[in-house]
Amino acid sequence: MSMFRSKKFDLGCFANVKTIRDHSKRKAFEAFEPERQALRYVIRNTTLPARTRAIAQLQLAGTHCYTRSTQIRNRCLMGGKGRGILRDFKLSRFNFRLQALAGNIPGVKKASW
């Protein structure tokens, strides 16, 4: 959502609308995480009155979807692809292969035996 997008472009890698969106979601999650955790604590605390916990549940359910961690998806830094990402390198499998064969990734070489 546009209200979570930074006013000034701040991505230093490949950028398309999907990576920008994912970046905004990450920043929104970071900003709202303490609030979410507080609500989660109230909900899980059985010593609190049921009404308080129910209100907290409603509040948590009412938060914007961008503040949820489940919205975040690792994307390729070089192509923005959302599938087949190697977590250690933050690259999609094909970009990883290209970079590895070109020798741009230290410590990675093609297996041969």
Add this chain to the structure above:
Amino acid sequence: MAVPRARLLELMKAQCQLFSTTFNPERVRTGNKILRQRLRGPALAAYYPRKGPDLLDLQREVDDLGLLVDNDEADDRLEHIAALKLRGKSAPKKKKGPSTESKHK
């Protein structure tokens, strides 16, 4: 020899006081598990590299000194656009002011 439960509880309580842990014999769910969790936000938000200063920023910095930064890429682009414009192939002009009809209705 069976030890009475009350005595065991006392022992537990003393233990908890000594080692400053929570005394919770009924095992009530207090949600402390949530408070113990570390915040994942900073790590997740650092996934994409942030934009560093580029030539345009440098130009902006030295503008006051009356200096010019050689930015080949930008010059090439502007030259290309100027050539397109001469041939009448450039992008159309932007509309001025907000449009009266809203797209999202």
